[in-house]
Amino acid sequence: MAGDSINLITSIGLIALAYLIGSIPFAVVVSKLMGLQDPRTYGSKNPGATNVLRTGNKAAALLTLLGDAFKGWFALWLAHRLAGAGNLPSALEGAVAVAVFLGHVYPIFLRFQGGKGVATALGVLFALQPWLGLATALTWLIIAVFFRYSSLASLVAALFAPVYYVFGSGVWWYAQAPVTAALVVIGGFLYWRHRANIARLMRGTETKIGSKKKA
Structure with missing residues (x-):
């Protein structure tokens, strides 16, 4: 199926499929x-x-992390396969990326009460460009190791992801405006979903990585 022949129905179908994939609640499934x-x-x-x-x-x-990241990667991979290798329009690619992310954040299977989407967003980045995913993951890791706050690491990584994508264009890949917009939208939602964490970080009461739940 050529990229320029993808009609509206097919596009909506790919976006809806991505959303459903994103809605799979691996944290709940693994825990059960x-x-x-x-x-x-x-x-x-x-x-x-x-x-x-x-x-x-x-x-x-770890299984939850891998599952949430995998579904972000898989949704884009599947969209490319269904559209024909290399023929997924950049606008549709961006829409699929946002859809799978929103599926995790607002999953239909959990009455639209989902996670914050960090791992799924990372999976999306690896699907878009492996080097982009790696750079963003390393950014998260560095902040997490030094400060021990997952939320802070996620916020910094979300800020830098679209920056890496734009400034890496012409060197490792060629940036597409719709994909850049999708990364900005995903980053915006990540900040919105972390608003309580931001408040706790400012108060100095945020929970550090590895802290167990209270009895």
């Missing part, structure tokens, strides 16, 4: 399969890897 408490009932009540880590079960947190 491993006999852990529902992550929506403790800590930040966020169905994501960082909150699952508060149980002390690192394997569950």
Whole structure:
């Protein structure tokens, strides 16, 4: 299917499919399969890897992280395959990226009460450009190691992701305006979803990485 022949119905279908893929709640699924408490009932009540880590079960947190990142990557990979390799229009690519991210943040399977989308956003970045994903992941890791705040690391990484994408254009890839816009939109939602974390960071009461849930 040629990129310029993708009609409106097909485009809507790909976007809807991406949203449904993003809606798969790996934190809840993994916790249930491993006999852990529902992550929506403790800590930040966020169905994501960082909150699952508060149980002390690192394997569950890692599986959640990988699952959430994988669905971000997979949604874009699948869209490219269904559209024909290399023929997914950049506007549709950006829309699919936003859709899978929003699926995680506002999942239909959890009554639109989802996670913050950091891992899914990272998966999207790796699907768009592996080097972009790696640079953003390293940014997250550096901030997390030095400051021990997952939220702060996520906020810094979200800020730099579109910057890396734009300034890397012509060197490692060629930036597309719709994709740049999608990264900005995703970053904006990440900041919105972290507004409570931002307030706690400013008060000095934010929970550090590895802190277990309260009894």
